[in-house]
Amino acid sequence: MPTERKLLSGDEAVAAAAVDAAVHLGTGYPGTPSTEILEAFGALGGWAQWAPNEKVALEVALGASFGGARTLVTMKHVGVNVAADPLFTAAYTGVTGGLVLVSADDPGMASSQNEQDNRHYARAAGVPMLEPSDSQEAYDLARTAWELSERFQLPVILRMTTRVCHGKSIVTRSAAESPRTPSFVRDIPGRVMVPAHARPAHLRLRKKLDELKAWGEASDLIVERPGGRALGVVSSGVTARHVREAVPDARLLELKLLHPLPIERIRTFARSVDRCFVLEEGDPYFADEIRAAGIAVEAKAPEYRFGEMSVDRVRRLLGLDTAPEPLPTKGKPPQLCDACPYHPVYSALQKLDCIVAGDIGCYSLGVMEPYRAMDTLVAMGASLGVGLGLRHVLPDAEARRVVSIIGDSTFVHTGVNGLIEMVYNPPKTGHVVIILDNGTTAMTGQQEHPGTGRTLGHDATGKFSLEGFARAAGVENVDVVDPVKDPAGFLSLLEGRLSKPELSVIVARRPCILAAADIRAWDRANAEKCGGCAGEA
Amino acid sequence: MGRVVNVVLAGLGGQGVIKASDILADAAFRDGRDVKKAEIHGMSQRGGSVTSDVRFGDEVLSPMIPRGEADFVVVCAASEVEVVRPLVREGGLLIPPDLVDVKLLSDRRSLNVALLGALSHHLDIQDESWIEAIRAALPPRLHEMNERAFRLGRSAAAAV
Ligand SMILES: Cc1ncc(C[n+]2csc(CCOP(=O)(O)OP(=O)(O)O)c2C)c(N)n1
Ligand code: SF4
Numbered sequence: 041m042p043t044e045r046k047l048l049s050g051d052e053a054v055a056a057a058a059v060d061a062a063v064h065l066g067t068g069y070p071g072t073p074s075t076e077i078l079e080a081f082g083a084l085g086g087w088a089q090w091a092p093n094e095k096v097a098l099e100v101a102l103g104a105s106f107g108g109a110r111t112l113v114t115m116k117h118v119g120v121n122v123a124a125d126p127l128f129t130a131a132y133t134g135v136t137g138g139l140v141l142v143s144a145d146d147p148g149m150a151s152s153q154n155e156q157d158n159r160h161y162a163r164a165a166g167v168p169m170l171e172p173s174d175s176q177e178a179y180d181l182a183r184t185a186w187e188l189s190e191r192f193q194l195p196v197i198l199r200m201t202t203r204v205c206h207g208k209s210i211v212t213r214s215a216a217e218s219p220r221t222p223s224f225v226r227d228i229p230g231r232v233m234v235p236a237h238a239r240p241a242h243l244r245l246r247k248k249l250d251e252l253k254a255w256g257e258a259s260d261l262i263v264e265r266p267g268g269r270a271l272g273v274v275s276s277g278v279t280a281r282h283v284r285e286a287v288p289d290a291r292l293l294e295l296k297l298l299h300p301l302p303i304e305r306i307r308t309f310a311r312s313v314d315r316c317f318v319l320e321e322g323d324p325y326f327a328d329e330i331r332a333a334g335i336a337v338e339a340k341a342p343e344y345r346f347g348e349m350s351v352d353r354v355r356r357l358l359g360l361d362t363a364p365e366p367l368p369t370k371g372k373p374p375q376l377c378d379a380c381p382y383h384p385v386y387s388a389l390q391k392l393d394c395i396v397a398g399d400i401g402c403y404s405l406g407v408m409e410p411y412r413a414m415d416t417l418v419a420m421g422a423s424l425g426v427g428l429g430l431r432h433v434l435p436d437a438e439a440r441r442v443v444s445i446i447g448d449s450t451f452v453h454t455g456v457n458g459l460i461e462m463v464y465n466p467p468k469t470g471h472v473v474i475i476l477d478n479g480t481t482a483m484t485g486q487q488e489h490p491g492t493g494r495t496l497g498h499d500a501t502g503k504f505s506l507e508g509f510a511r512a513a514g515v516e517n518v519d520v521v522d523p524v525k526d527p528a529g530f531l532s533l534l535e536g537r538l539s540k541p542e543l544s545v546i547v548a549r550r551p552c553i554l555a556a557a558d559i560r561a562w563d564r565a566n567a568e569k570c571g572g573c574a575g576e577a
Numbered sequence: 578m579g580r581v582v583n584v585v586l587a588g589l590g591g592q593g594v595i596k597a598s599d600i601l602a603d604a605a606f607r608d609g610r611d612v613k614k615a616e617i618h619g620m621s622q623r624g625g626s627v628t629s630d631v632r633f634g635d636e637v638l639s640p641m642i643p644r645g646e647a648d649f650v651v652v653c654a655a656s657e658v659e660v661v662r663p664l665v666r667e668g669g670l671l672i673p674p675d676l677v678d679v680k681l682l683s684d685r686r687s688l689n690v691a692l693l694g695a696l697s698h699h700l701d702i703q704d705e706s707w708i709e710a711i712r713a714a715l716p717p718r719l720h721e722m723n724e725r726a727f728r729l730g731r732s733a734a735a736a737v
Binding site: 047150174369375377402 | 599639656663
């Protein structure tokens, strides 16, 4: 019921907007704080699927959009790095059906390896970017984003942050649209980006952005909230909410369109107040561009580039509170569950004093006491390349201790490329890769992935075989073992493999204890659904 | 304008802190307030500290409670009490886990809801809103047990 008021998270609000905007297909890769969008879209009856990684997700959405369908692509901020290659050229090709990419940024790194500010991507790729400040705006701006995407024929980034994604506030939905039927209209010069087509495409992109800028300057995506002329603040997203709370009397220019920046509106606003302050979370994205346009504004001190904004910080920045910032409360860090299947693996790595090129997932917690058995963690899939690099250059005695360790979902995401590198450029001491196959993407809340053989909605589908892939790629030794059933066997297998100058993959297979019961139930249900043929595919 | 009430719920992953904050936010919403809720739930399943902010009133702006401005801090784990104490405002109230005798709970996993019961003693939210929110958040087989826990918590707070 569209007029019903509901308490929704920002993620749920985007999913509701996707349903009401008649989005045909939603795809993405899990990543905090974006994961719940596709799950909610699927639960509301939308066509939602997990891709092996963000690049593939964007490409699938782009194809669907070329076919005239509206699409949604979701990922966390670092996911956009993976999807950046198609994104930059999709800005040239443009889209037919509206394409909205949600970039869920994580200032303060509640659950991420960096706090990159993805507002830079909008400028770098030349695509429009919108930013909501609560769930209602997440809903409304998502609806606007699909309209804008079709009107200007460009992919649109909806930039959200942890507080907006996971925060809950009241949402009223608006009227739903009816879906259209996709069909293919050939446009070779518009979509085949050979240089002869790409040169005019780049000109077209800049022209679209000029038009968009002119439209944006006058649009309701720039909201001016009245206040005295003593202080004016330019802000966006949840920070604008902090500002309204901290300085209710200030005049506020709230930007919901972050790119192209409505610089003339900002200029007029800055002139209208005695003191103009730019308050933003993360990098000085607004401040730099506004100052480059010759507008004199104050901006935050460099130490506020780190971490989240808050009402307290706004008060401090405006000089209303001069006490030094208190240290954040220090709670208990997370740790591996007591019955986690990774314990015997980390215990073996510790016993053998391995040099561990690690990766990202629940298993990153192996870096904590008592194991401290991880020496590097950089980006998803990086354990393979980093492990190989170490093997190449270290003296043999050290090189032989190097192991790459990677989760099942992470292996499918971008580990496969590293495995191909291993076969193609093998270190002379060989290499050992441990794939931790716990049958789920545990870190982000137990999502399916191609290696589980179940869809986002847990139905049976084609299953990507980790060991089959390793064998087909040409890895000499491929073992599949249960480290919990036989910890001693796991230890001696690892020791044996490390002693040989060969390429080895050990798949340590044992379900995550938090997911095990669900996995059994889904498999049982799927076997019943297809009347006993489940074992065949 | 009605003052905004600020409640922080705190505990360890697996204790139902987020569930409790969902129930509180929903109860306030059902009672006709503007509500905002914010939390960090990255790796909360792995036993680390979790806190969730719930704010309600006529109009809530920021979803996060400024430090030292919480009217109530409800803590589900004894080990977290000192960690979150600085969040309470002067004259505010910290509701510790031992306010409720867990031995009286049929399942200690309902401690989160029992502490909400204790909180409810101090808040002006109607009973029906609480009960509807509890029922909406939990599967039917857990309703009775949690409603009992809620009442137990409320009487414990009333007895203090
Ligand atoms: C590019 C990118 N996308 C998504 C994420 C979020 N993320 C981190 S690890 C991970 C997957 C973990 O799954 P798996 O490898 O199966 O390990 P598990 O958590 O189950 O131990 C995800 C989705 C990320 N850090 N980087
Ligand atoms: S959630 Fe699963 S994978 Fe993660 S620590 Fe617990 S048992 Fe291990």
